Amino acid sequence: MTQKTAVVTGAARGIGLATVKLFLAEGRKVAMVDRDVEALDIAAEGLEGAVPIVCDVAVQDQVTKMAETAQDRLGRVDALVNNAGVADFGPIAETDFARWRRVMETNLDGVFLCSQELAPALAQAKGAVVNIASISGLRASTLRVAYGTSKAAVIQLTKQQAAEWGEQGIRANCVCPGPVDTKLALAVHSPEIRAAYHDAIPLNRYGTEQEIAEVIVFLCSDKASYVTGQIISADGGFESTGVGLPALRV
Numbered sequence: 001m002t003q004k005t006a007v008v009t010g011a012a013r014g015i016g017l018a019t020v021k022l023f024l025a026e027g028r029k030v031a032m033v034d035r036d037v038e039a040l041d042i043a044a045e046g047l048e049g050a051v052p053i054v055c056d057v058a059v060q061d062q063v064t065k066m067a068e069t070a071q072d073r074l075g076r077v078d079a080l081v082n083n084a085g086v087a088d089f090g091p092i093a094e095t096d097f098a099r100w101r102r103v104m105e106t107n108l109d110g111v112f113l114c115s116q117e118l119a120p121a122l123a124q125a126k127g128a129v130v131n132i133a134s135i136s137g138l139r140a141s142t143l144r145v146a147y148g149t150s151k152a153a154v155i156q157l158t159k160q161q162a163a164e165w166g167e168q169g170i171r172a173n174c175v176c177p178g179p180v181d182t183k184l185a186l187a188v189h190s191p192e193i194r195a196a197y198h199d200a201i202p203l204n205r206y207g208t209e210q211e212i213a214e215v216i217v218f219l220c221s222d223k224a225s226y227v228t229g230q231i232i233s234a235d236g237g238f239e240s241t242g243v244g245l246p247a248l249r250v
């Protein structure tokens with residue numbers, strides 16, 4: 001079996017779905033993993049080479065079954081994209097433990113569980129893991145105690161994976177997207193937040209799902225064969241402009 005493959009979580013829409021489509025376009029067979037049964041059905045319809053698998057990445061038993069099914073259906077696993085994520089913006093005082101756990105269980109536990117389950121298959125294929133964090137994991141802000149902390153942990157988890165799995169030939173990298181117009185962002189970005197983002201981003205706009213997917217697919221490809229343990233922002237320049245004071249602008 002020589003056809004390359006990938007497993008993408010959170011594949012039913014947004015950045016995950018755009019990544020699936022790029023992988024398919026380059027001839028990979030792709031397992032589309034999502035917990036939203038209806039959205040997954042609709043997204044996978046008509047996508048040749050796509051294997052939809054319903055799974056909540058925060059639930060260990062489901063992840064174990066998903067990994068078995070993915071290996072059975074794909075034959076090999078060359079790439080794992082841990083993209084499933086949820087956002088929740090709120091002040092620390094209002095972030096009760098249930099809210100905290102809801103974010104952590106998908107954004108952090110899910111990345112840990114899926115990677116661990118698929119590591120043997122990835123080692124066999126000398127494959128690549130790409131974890132999706134966020135600029136919120138690189139720069140702190142108000143209202144993101146759970147989301148920002150979960151994404152900072154994903155950045156560190158990526159480095160742990162790269163350090164430990166390098167010997168087995170597995171590369172692990174992390175992509176930190178800036179704001180992208182998806183359902184996730186629409187739920188938490190008010191018009192004021194949108195305007196402020198435009199102001200703080202050198203390229204002066206939101207990114208597209210496709211622009212993030214291109215970076216993910218590159219990091220999974222042989223073109224990135226000597227790249228591991230790296231944190232790549234795809235954010236229109238947001239992260240690199242630490243002191244974005246309007247008074248300093250020309």
Ligand SMILES: NC(=O)c1ccc[n+]([C@@H]2O[C@H](COP(=O)([O-])OP(=O)(O)OC[C@H]3O[C@@H](n4cnc5c(N)ncnc54)[C@H](O)[C@@H]3O)[C@@H](O)[C@H]2O)c1
Pocket residue numbers: 009010011012013014015016033034035036039055056057058083084085086087105106110132133134135176177178179180181182183184185
């Ligand atoms: N959109 C942005 O502005 C932005 C910015 C930075 C980082 N990100 C990150 O990019 C990733 C994708 O975000 P998006 O904007 O495409 O989101 P989205 O809400 O459009 O899509 C997320 C998908 O993940 C699925 N999902 C959520 N929790 C899951 C779980 N526990 N198990 C299985 N599937 C689950 C959802 O059903 C959905 O299909 C997330 O990790 C997000 O944190 C997004």
